Amino acid sequence: MKNIIKSILFILISLFLLPSCGDFLEDVDVKGDNEIAVVGFISPDDSLVQVALYRAIGIGQERNEEEGEDYIQNAVVRISDGQNSYVMNYGKNPYGFEDLGNGYFNYSFEKPQFTYQIENSILNVSEGKTYTLEIETDKGEKLSAKCTVPVGKVTPIVNLTKFNEQEYNYEAQWEDNFNTTNYYRLEAYQPSGGTGQTRTLYFENNYFKSQEGRNTITYKPEDKIYFYDYPYVTTYLMKTDENYYRYHKSVEDAYNNEGNPFGEPIIIHSNIKNGIGCFGAYIIAKVITRN
Known part of the structure; x- marks a missing residue:
């Protein structure tokens, strides 16, 4: 199996x-x-x-x-x-x-x-x-x-809080309509290396199911975000x-x-x-x- x-x-x-x-x-x-x-x-x-x-x-x-x-x-x-x-x-x-x-x-x-x-x-x-x-x-x-x-697409609010000179804490938050059961997947990427290449931010447990009575979903990965030559991160919130x-x-x-x-x-x-x-x-x- x-x-x-x-x-x-x-x-x-x-x-x-x-x-x-x-x-x-x-x-x-x-x-x-x-x-x-x-x-x-x-x-x-x-x-x-x-x-x-x-x-x-x-x-x-x-x-x-x-x-x-x-x-x-x-x-x-x-x-x-x-x-x-x-x-x-x-x-x-x-x-x-x-x-x-x-x-x-x-x-x-x-x-x-x-x-x-x-x-x-x-x-x-x-x-x-x-x-x-x-x-x-x-x-x-x-x-x-x-x-x-x-x-109905749901747009997250992404906050990057500075941890030290080049490290940031990543947090994504979005509002959920708890009158219905909704399903989400969160992905994030940074530019890396040559033109067009990306580095995946490795999130664990990045699948979400809405719960009755909860209208805000917040995700805080354990790992830090590192910024060197590429000072931005692209987040995709998939409603599935x-x-x-x-x-x-x-x-x-x-x-x-x-x-x-x-x-x-x-x-x-x-x-x-x-x-x-x-x-x-x-x-x-x-x-x-x-x-």
Whole structure:
């Protein structure tokens, strides 16, 4: 089970979102039970919608990510907004490695990715809409999932309090409508190195669920923020649907629990019918804060 968990985790953080919107972790083998993992997240704020299909391989076998041989490349993937249905095209991720010259490089992902894609200008992902994903492989396997895009972006207030000459304490705070149950993910990045490169601020437990009676959510990471040549930090507050939240939270909990003989088994959330993984949605508010 843990091998399957880490397989999904690898796909998740290799593909999506923002500058990375996830930490890169090592690739691992997967228990070979022939299950299909589906990972796809949609947002009005993305220019491209992507869905990855991945088949489990046996322990001890090696993947060839350069050729994408473990991705399912010949399925029919349709996405619908309830009125119109679109077939997603298969191809390499258009984002990737770029040589900027003078020894500087920019890259979006560590490895080439193989996904089913559609331009958001065609699909027009919108807040409040429900989208359906339908998949059929060349072997006749049929999978499906639904998600609803959240409504109402929430913009955080980010405070940087000076700790010493170059260190700052980071605090993000935002108002939550406690009349409804809302789900959030917080990410932050700093410029690093060459043009276009970023450094992720490593937050732990950066997934939030609103609680009844609490209308202010505050997040204070333990680590300090360091400012040298780049005196600002960019914060993204994602308001997500329940599937996105439960999937990411359970994968994170399972990964952190690995190797603990006294830890309770973690069940990975999935909303994929006849498969494993997640089809979820989110909206993003972006804040740039200078020291």
